[in-house]
Amino acid sequence: MPEGHTIHRLARDLNGDLAGDVLRVSSPQGRVPTETVDGARFERAEAVGKHLFLHFPDACLHVHLGLFGRFRRRKLNGAPPRDTIRLRLEGPRYAWELSGATASDWVDEHDISALLERIGPDPLSPRAKPKLAWEMIHRSKRPLAALLLDQRVMAGVGNVYRAEILHLLGLHPELPGNELSQATFQKLWRLTKKLLARGVEEKTIRTVDKPSDRTKREALHVYGRSSCRNCKGRVVRVTLGQRDIHYCPRCQPREGE
DNA sequence: CACCATGTTTAAAT
DNA sequence: GATTTAAACATGGT
Known part of the structure; x- marks a missing residue:
């Protein structure tokens, strides 16, 4: 599904919906530990190439959608998430649900710089070389x-x-x-x-x-x-x-x- | 139902 | 060392 434009657009939409809000974060599949960020303020989403970073005050989630990954907005209607949902970010108006991703891992500063060193310049970044x-x-x-x-x-x-x-x-x-x-x-x-x-x-x-x-x-x-x-x-x-x-x-x- | 696809990583082979 | 190949992983749309 995703080429670079999709990820950058995702970051923009996530920020529009959720930046600065306190989120309920859950992992219906149980594959992503969410205790430390559930109920925390979501700072912002950031896209680099096809990689997406979700920044919380004390944590950062690295997401890569791979071939099948999706990250979609849903209206809050009380319906339970489907069993393929790996991560759910619930804000005041919308819930965002992640499925099928190749990567969805908590990373630290060191992981992030290692990752960024591995990839080339992103034409969508103003600082790209x-x-x-x-x-x-x-x-x-x-x-x-x-x-x-x-x-x-x-x-x-x-x-x-x-x-x-x-x-x-x-x-x-x-x-x-x-x-x-x-x-x-x-x-x-x-x-x-x-x-x-x-x-x-x-x-x-x-x-x-x-x-x-x-x-x-x-x-x-x-x-x-x-x-x-x-x-x-x-x-x-x-x-x-x-x-x-x-x-x-x-x-x-x-x-x- | 069968088939197809906008991806990456690792290790092994050339 | 550079490059290629194979295998593994993960869903939804048609």
């Missing part, structure tokens, strides 16, 4: 498609954004990182930032300026499509690394650059 991403890409022979998905290079891009970014720049997915020019990298960084930011506002991924309708297919150029939005040619789907990537051989020729 794109230079770090450029250096990794520039030094690597790995295909661009693999580098974009590697959270150590850049944090927040997932399978949909990667396919769309490469298509918009006319880059072949297998172009080795060290063959990308610095000028094109700068375009790539700016584009990524723009698309992720738009995703946060619209709560969905849209890379097409004026889609003809509201369907997901129409909002994208190649991902999940059988024909390229630009040239109408057949979209190629190949497994690169562990994940499928969609691209248009005509709009994204091998020579690239």
Whole structure:
């Protein structure tokens, strides 16, 4: 479910609903110890790449949604949580419920810095240093498609954004990182930032300026499509690394650059 | 009901 | 040392 925009939007919505409030915190599944924060004031949520941090005065919960994780708002209606709910944050007006996450652990300062050191710059962070991403890409022979998905290079891009970014720049997915020019990298960084930011506002991924309708297919150029939005040619789907990537051989020729 | 998918981590193999 | 592969984990939508 989640690419970086989802997590940043989650942080914004959680803050809008719950920041500064005293929460009832529970773990219906019993998988997250909540005694120390139940009844405590929730300070704020913070997103970095695809990671989410929930800050309480004396504790911080690290959440990563992984492939199936969800974190949803529910109206308070007295209904008991479903048995798949791992964590429940109950504020004055809404309850937020977490399910299916890959990670939901209490972390200390040390854990947090170790984690942040592990991931690359997040284009949505004003303090991000794109230079770090450029250096990794520039030094690597790995295909661009693999580098974009590697959270150590850049944090927040997932399978949909990667396919769309490469298509918009006319880059072949297998172009080795060290063959990308610095000028094109700068375009790539700016584009990524723009698309992720738009995703946060619209709560969905849209890379097409004026889609003809509201369907997901129409909002994208190649991902999940059988024909390229630009040239109408057949979209190629190949497994690169562990994940499928969609691209248009005509709009994204091998020579690239 | 069967199938599919917007992810990460670790260790082992190349 | 760099990179790739395999395995494990976790749900909901169609």
